[in-house]
Amino acid sequence: MPKSQERCQEIREETRNLIIRKSILYFARNGFAGTKISDLSKHIGIAQGTIYIYFKSKEELYDEIFAISDKIASNDKLTMLAKLPLPAEQKIKKMSDYVIKNLKDDMFAAGIALFTQRLLEGEADQTFYKTTEKIIKQGQKEGTVVSGNARKLSEFYWGVVYLYAVKSLYTADCAMINSQDLSRILLEG
Amino acid sequence: MPKSQERCQEIREETRNLIIRKSILYFARNGFAGTKISDLSKHIGIAQGTIYIYFKSKEELYDEIFAISDKIASNDKLTMLAKLPLPAEQKIKKMSDYVIKNLKDDMFAAGIALFTQRLLEGEADQTFYKTTEKIIKQGQKEGTVVSGNARKLSEFYWGVVYLYAVKSLYTADCAMINSQDLSRILLEG
Amino acid sequence: MPKSQERCQEIREETRNLIIRKSILYFARNGFAGTKISDLSKHIGIAQGTIYIYFKSKEELYDEIFAISDKIASNDKLTMLAKLPLPAEQKIKKMSDYVIKNLKDDMFAAGIALFTQRLLEGEADQTFYKTTEKIIKQGQKEGTVVSGNARKLSEFYWGVVYLYAVKSLYTADCAMINSQDLSRILLEG
Amino acid sequence: MPKSQERCQEIREETRNLIIRKSILYFARNGFAGTKISDLSKHIGIAQGTIYIYFKSKEELYDEIFAISDKIASNDKLTMLAKLPLPAEQKIKKMSDYVIKNLKDDMFAAGIALFTQRLLEGEADQTFYKTTEKIIKQGQKEGTVVSGNARKLSEFYWGVVYLYAVKSLYTADCAMINSQDLSRILLEG
DNA sequence: CATGAATGAGTATTCATTCAT
DNA sequence: TATGAATGAATACTCATTCAT
Numbered sequence: 004m005p006k007s008q009e010r011c012q013e014i015r016e017e018t019r020n021l022i023i024r025k026s027i028l029y030f031a032r033n034g035f036a037g038t039k040i041s042d043l044s045k046h047i048g049i050a051q052g053t054i055y056i057y058f059k060s061k062e063e064l065y066d067e068i069f070a071i072s073d074k075i076a077s078n079d080k081l082t083m084l085a086k087l088p089l090p091a092e093q094k095i096k097k098m099s100d101y102v103i104k105n106l107k108d109d110m111f112a113a114g115i116a117l118f119t120q121r122l123l124e125g126e127a128d129q130t131f132y133k134t135t136e137k138i139i140k141q142g143q144k145e146g147t148v149v150s151g152n153a154r155k156l157s158e159f160y161w162g163v164v165y166l167y168a169v170k171s172l173y174t175a176d177c178a179m180i181n182s183q184d185l186s187r188i189l190l191e192g
Numbered sequence: 193m194p195k196s197q198e199r200c201q202e203i204r205e206e207t208r209n210l211i212i213r214k215s216i217l218y219f220a221r222n223g224f225a226g227t228k229i230s231d232l233s234k235h236i237g238i239a240q241g242t243i244y245i246y247f248k249s250k251e252e253l254y255d256e257i258f259a260i261s262d263k264i265a266s267n268d269k270l271t272m273l274a275k276l277p278l279p280a281e282q283k284i285k286k287m288s289d290y291v292i293k294n295l296k297d298d299m300f301a302a303g304i305a306l307f308t309q310r311l312l313e314g315e316a317d318q319t320f321y322k323t324t325e326k327i328i329k330q331g332q333k334e335g336t337v338v339s340g341n342a343r344k345l346s347e348f349y350w351g352v353v354y355l356y357a358v359k360s361l362y363t364a365d366c367a368m369i370n371s372q373d374l375s376r377i378l379l380e381g
Numbered sequence: 382m383p384k385s386q387e388r389c390q391e392i393r394e395e396t397r398n399l400i401i402r403k404s405i406l407y408f409a410r411n412g413f414a415g416t417k418i419s420d421l422s423k424h425i426g427i428a429q430g431t432i433y434i435y436f437k438s439k440e441e442l443y444d445e446i447f448a449i450s451d452k453i454a455s456n457d458k459l460t461m462l463a464k465l466p467l468p469a470e471q472k473i474k475k476m477s478d479y480v481i482k483n484l485k486d487d488m489f490a491a492g493i494a495l496f497t498q499r500l501l502e503g504e505a506d507q508t509f510y511k512t513t514e515k516i517i518k519q520g521q522k523e524g525t526v527v528s529g530n531a532r533k534l535s536e537f538y539w540g541v542v543y544l545y546a547v548k549s550l551y552t553a554d555c556a557m558i559n560s561q562d563l564s565r566i567l568l569e570g
Numbered sequence: 571m572p573k574s575q576e577r578c579q580e581i582r583e584e585t586r587n588l589i590i591r592k593s594i595l596y597f598a599r600n601g602f603a604g605t606k607i608s609d610l611s612k613h614i615g616i617a618q619g620t621i622y623i624y625f626k627s628k629e630e631l632y633d634e635i636f637a638i639s640d641k642i643a644s645n646d647k648l649t650m651l652a653k654l655p656l657p658a659e660q661k662i663k664k665m666s667d668y669v670i671k672n673l674k675d676d677m678f679a680a681g682i683a684l685f686t687q688r689l690l691e692g693e694a695d696q697t698f699y700k701t702t703e704k705i706i707k708q709g710q711k712e713g714t715v716v717s718g719n720a721r722k723l724s725e726f727y728w729g730v731v732y733l734y735a736v737k738s739l740y741t742a743d744c745a746m747i748n749s750q751d752l753s754r755i756l757l758e759g
Numbered sequence: 760c761a762t763g764a765a766t767g768a769g770t771a772t773t774c775a776t777t778c779a780t
Numbered sequence: 781t782a783t784g785a786a787t788g789a790a791t792a793c794t795c796a797t798t799c800a801t
Contacts, residue, residue: 034223034226035226036222037223037226123359149373149376159373163352165355166354167351169312174312178343180344181340187376188377192380192381
């Protein structure tokens with residue numbers, strides 16, 4: 004009696020997700036070259052061979068991880084926030100609140116870390132930065148955001164977020180900045 | 193033949209320095225695991241074997257590179273600055289000026305990058321952060337620096353410096369923040 | 382439930398035969414090392430695990446395949462032919478007719494191919510060559526078969542048969558020699 | 571003091587040739603799948619890694635081996651022979667003499683074996699068969715070569731050569747056919 | 760000293776075999 | 781029984797290190 008098609012599909016889905024989920028942290032911490040498949044599989048709790056049932060190579064897994072990190076990082080909250088009829092200062096404060104709160108979640112932190120790494124290599128989607136840029140420009144008109152190139156400020160802001168994402172991945176209980184500190188990067192006085 | 197011996201010593205010193213100088217950038221960008229001796233030696237322009245005349249192993253070279261990065265990063269300018277009879281706000285502005293100016297130099301940037309990487313792994317000397325802490329505390333008393341844990345703020349400040357150090361190593365002509373942006377991390381209004 | 386048990390036995394037999402039948406071609410073409418169980422099972426149309434219900438290992442299946450190839454190759458037609466009260470020339474012509482006709486059947490071709498491969502490794506039963514030897518010796522006495530070591534000529538004859546067996550397994554529609562060409566290996570003028 | 575450029579080039583050439591020379595026999599006997607790099611390197615007498623200095627992968631080495639086998643197999647002797655002002659019967663006898671004599675040389679045998687294997691897979695150059703075809707047609711006009719499709723007869727002839735090439739690679743001291751036996755494939759009476 | 764070919768331990772990947780369903 | 785996901789030993793390939801020149 005063969006296993007049912009659906010059950011098989013389900014198992015495959017589960018294992019694939021398990022591998023991805025557990026790999027994100029590993030890769031975010033150790034990078035591509037620093038991650039050994041032997042260690043990774045031990046960490047996941049499966050055999051080495053199993054990884055190769057789901058991914059053709061270490062590189063393909065890494066690419067998948069990156070694709071996922073895009074999804075985690077560039078979530079919709081930010082886009083929605085930008086569209087609300089609020090003063091930019093409020094938006095920035097809310098955004099900072101959201102980010103600082105979520106950075107405690109390793110998955111979110113890893114997503115941000117990987118996303119930004121790829122950005123440095125010029126391979127990530129940047130819609131996410133652009134939304135922030137708009138908020139900054141709005142704030143500059145309203146007189147609440149510091150003057151300067153909006154793009155550069157946006158990069159500055161998310162750069163800091165990246166910094167603390169990596170930090171929290173490395174150090175279990177790191178001294179995190181608070182929402183106010185983060186907002187100060189953009190806000191006047 | 194004392195003369196010839198000196199000359200020999202000199203040549204040794206030169207090659208050793210060449211290796212170190214060229215390796216800093218490589219390691220700063222790719223990390224330990226991501227750096228292959230075969231690639232590195234090509235980049236330096238010497239044979240693989242030559243590296244092993246000067247360094248027992250890849251690890252020893254890496255350690256040396258780190259030691260150098262400490263020297264580059266924690267230079268005396270900062271210590272001297274802290275001791276001057278100036279208001280903290282001035283000190284911070286001068287410090288930011290100095291940092292932003294020097295970040296254009298790849299060697300300085302690599303030094304900062306490596307130093308901070310090691311810091312994340314909890315292995316670097318921290319005198320350098322402590323000096324900044326003192327300045328922050330002074331500024332908080334003077335009412336010019338934002339309130340909050342001085343250590344945390346110091347880490348924040350240098351974290352941002354690290355961020356732009358790495359950025360400038362990766363991207364030839366990156367949008368650098370200015371001294372004022374950097375200072376704002378610490379200064380009130 | 383004797384009826385049901387018989388039926389079970391029947392199904393077992395069927396599956397076992399299916400595996401063997403489909404495997405012969407595969408092994409004959411690709412050899413032992415060149416045949417992957419994963420590919421083979423796909424080709425048969427069953428799951429990988431199923432093969433191991435019927436055979437302890439890849440090697441056991443291979444051995445079984447070889448045993449079968451012996452049966453296919455060294456069939457009784459030849460033995461009977463040798464015993465008939467006919468001149469050797471006739472026997473050789475009939476033998477060649479039989480072989481060339483049957484080589485179109487992949488099963489026969491695979492049998493010959495595998496049998497000869499094993500022969501090269503010195504592991505096959507050789508009664509089959511000996512029968513041909515006898516016919517050759519008879520022919521040499523009768524003056525219709527070329528002179529020379531009978532064993533060597535027998536090997537030559539079956540070597541050529543092997544050659545075209547493999548050829549027909551590889552190329553769907555290969556230029557087959559005819560019975561006369563085959564006989565010429567042994568016959569004078 | 572660096573090694574001289576020429577000497578290095580020489581060493582590289584030597585090692586590369588050593589690998590190829592020793593690999594031909596190995597691959598001809600065991601095929602691609604049946605050849606392990608670990609065994610092969612032991613057989614050559616070098617480290618596994620050395621093979622990968624000269625060839626990107628096992629497959630690339632195999633391809634190179636095949637390319638070489640073309641050269642060994644389709645040598646100029648045959649082409650020259652075809653052009654001589656001789657009766658076809660003479661040419662065929664000379665050709666058979668040449669082949670049978672050289673088959674004792676493992677290198678020649680391996681060349682023929684690999685060449686023919688590739689031919690079966692439809693990937694080898696066939697100029698070599700065509701030359702034989704011409705000789706056969708000439709002989710058919712002269713009445714010394716058996717009738718039938720010249721291409722088919724050419725394949726038959728070289729098929730037999732292949733057969734004994736493989737045989738001599740497998741069995742140290744095998745019962746080789748003689749030049750006359752080989753010629754009989756093509757010649758009348 | 761400097762070179763770069765060679766080494767082999769270490770890492771990635773494959774594949775015969777097992778086992779829960 | 782039959783399935784196919786999972787396993788891990790076997791195999792391919794890489795790279796830090798050595799060594800003859």
